[in-house]
Amino acid sequence: MEYGQRYVYVSANREICPDLPYVQRLFHKVCREEYGTQTGPTMLAALKLQVEIYNNKCNDTCALLGTTSQGAPLVVVCSPLMKKVHQLKHSGELCFIDSSGNMDRENCRVFLLLTHSCAGGLPLGILLCQSEDEQTIAQGLEQLKQVVGEKGFAGRGHEGPQLVITDDCRAERGALGKAFPKATLLLCSFHLLQAVWRWLWSKESGVTHGDRPALFAIVKEMLYCQEIGSVDRLYSEARGHPVVARYEKFLRYLDRLYARRECWALSYRGSFLTRGNNTNNFAEAAMRVLKDKILQRTKAFNLPQLFDLLTSRLETYYEARIVDVALGRWESFQRAKFLPQDGNIAALHIQQIEDKKFVVKGSTQTYDVDMDLELCSCPAGQTGAPCKHQAAVMKHYSCLSHSFLPINPEMRAELMKLTSAETISLDFLQPLRLKRQSCQSFRSAHEPSTTHQEQQDEEAGHFSAPLHPLTPRHPHPSV
Numbered sequence: 353m354e355y356g357q358r359y360v361y362v363s364a365n366r367e368i369c370p371d372l373p374y375v376q377r378l379f380h381k382v383c384r385e386e387y388g389t390q391t392g393p394t395m396l397a398a399l400k401l402q403v404e405i406y407n408n409k410c411n412d413t414c415a416l417l418g419t420t421s422q423g424a425p426l427v428v429v430c431s432p433l434m435k436k437v438h439q440l441k442h443s444g445e446l447c448f449i450d451s452s453g454n455m456d457r458e459n460c461r462v463f464l465l466l467t468h469s470c471a472g473g474l475p476l477g478i479l480l481c482q483s484e485d486e487q488t489i490a491q492g493l494e495q496l497k498q499v500v501g502e503k504g505f506a507g508r509g510h511e512g513p514q515l516v517i518t519d520d521c522r523a524e525r526g527a528l529g530k531a532f533p534k535a536t537l538l539l540c541s542f543h544l545l546q547a548v549w550r551w552l553w554s555k556e557s558g559v560t561h562g563d564r565p566a567l568f569a570i571v572k573e574m575l576y577c578q579e580i581g582s583v584d585r586l587y588s589e590a591r592g593h594p595v596v597a598r599y600e601k602f603l604r605y606l607d608r609l610y611a612r613r614e615c616w617a618l619s620y621r622g623s624f625l626t627r628g629n630n631t632n633n634f635a636e637a638a639m640r641v642l643k644d645k646i647l648q649r650t651k652a653f654n655l656p657q658l659f660d661l662l663t664s665r666l667e668t669y670y671e672a673r674i675v676d677v678a679l680g681r682w683e684s685f686q687r688a689k690f691l692p693q694d695g696n697i698a699a700l701h702i703q704q705i706e707d708k709k710f711v712v713k714g715s716t717q718t719y720d721v722d723m724d725l726e727l728c729s730c731p732a733g734q735t736g737a738p739c740k741h742q743a744a745v746m747k748h749y750s751c752l753s754h755s756f757l758p759i760n761p762e763m764r765a766e767l768m769k770l771t772s773a774e775t776i777s778l779d780f781l782q783p784l785r786l787k788r789q790s791c792q793s794f795r796s797a798h799e800p801s802t803t804h805q806e807q808q809d810e811e812a813g814h815f816s817a818p819l820h821p822l823t824p825r826h827p828h829p830s831v
């Protein structure tokens with residue numbers, strides 16, 4: 353189209369239209385200069401250079417190259433964004449870990465460590481290695497601890513996070529136990545049930561087709577029952593169950609599961625700050641991002657190229673995602689549990705006890721909410737999960753919370769701090785239509801000057817009286 357009548361001459365000109373083999377040869381020439389050969393010493397030299405260049409670019413030690421006892425390279429990455437995520441309170445509480453392969457031609461293993469936030473799972477570190485035995489993973493975690501430093505994991509440093517949710521992988525759990533001996537290792541509920549299902553539906557189990565659902569239901573109930581001591585009760589009931597009695601193999605399988613009940617039964621998690629997370633889904637989703645968005649369903653040529661892609665595209669992806677969530681452009685999150693849903697709890701049902709402590713009156717009982725710890729005494733809020741009582745307090749008192757999608761400029765600014773974006777004024781982060789939601793406006797609404805209509809609105813939980821968008825009531829300092 354561009355060349356019109358001259359197309360016939362242009363298409364025959366290889367200077368303008370090179371053929372595919374030529375492009376491939378050129379690609380390999382350029383690729384080899386930057387990434388070395390697929391394996392061997394040239395690849396290692398290229399990898400070393402890549403790590404050096406990356407650290408210089410970051411002006412910090414953000415990647416570390418080591419060698420395993422088998423002489424294979426082992427790289428860990430904690431990018432500038434990941435270092436900022438390590439400052440979040442959540443990074444010291446809970447960490448997800450998962451690994452995947454098939455990302456380059458040499459089939460390297462990629463381990464991702466993540467923590468949760470209102471923007472989904474955010475990365476804490478990456479391990480790149482050529483095998484997944486316990487010793488290699490443990491060495492990788494030690495290397496990561498060096499890069500992360502004492503400020504990592506929300507100031508817990510080398511102690512690592514309090515809780516780690518993993519798949520049922522012995523090597524991974526063994527390595528985590530060595531690297532973070534003080535951390536509690538939990539099993540992902542979904543993966544546990546999946547493993548039970550697979551075992552029951554395999555020939556090895558010897559269970560007939562008709563009995564499988566009944567046996568699966570027994571394990572499922574043991575997993576989900578929230579009552580303390582329920583696992584022991586259900587276990588002894590299961591042992592006397594007529595269907596269970598027919599299968600000696602299942603009984604032994606159940607015994608082995610029961611011995612590890614503290615890792616998977618939800619009734620043992622009441623005292624842990626899981627913040628409503630019982631599965632490793634954040635890590636699973638991150639793996640999909642890696643393969644779909646970062647690698648675009650192709651394989652990297654070798655380890656140096658994989659390192660390059662992970663340190664450039666992954667960082668850009670998560671930065672863009674955080675900015676989108678902060679500015680309310682992440683549409684898929686609008687249906688999520690992070691959306692503050694206050695269950696129409698009106699302001700008059702909330703009593704402020706201290707600066708960040710509140711008592712919220714529910715329909716049948718009252719709940720204590722601590723916005724500093726982001727906890728509530730209701731069943732959901734006890735583990736730190738977002739609940740309607742915290743949402744109501746956040747709405748009426750304009751408190752900051754990391755468990756919900758941002759609803760005010762201060763929360764948006766907190767999220768933006770994770771990115772490398774320059775300082776953004778709170779005015780920019782204000783919604784186009786201002787609502788009276790701040791703590792101060794709530795108090796002033798109860799002063800004698802408040803009109804009867806306004807007070808009725810406040811009591812009904814409506815804060816719809818718009819202010820003039822150009823004259824914000826409270827001038828905010830810059831972030």
Ligand SMILES: [Zn+2]
Nearest residue numbers: 728730733739
């Ligand atoms: Zn609650």
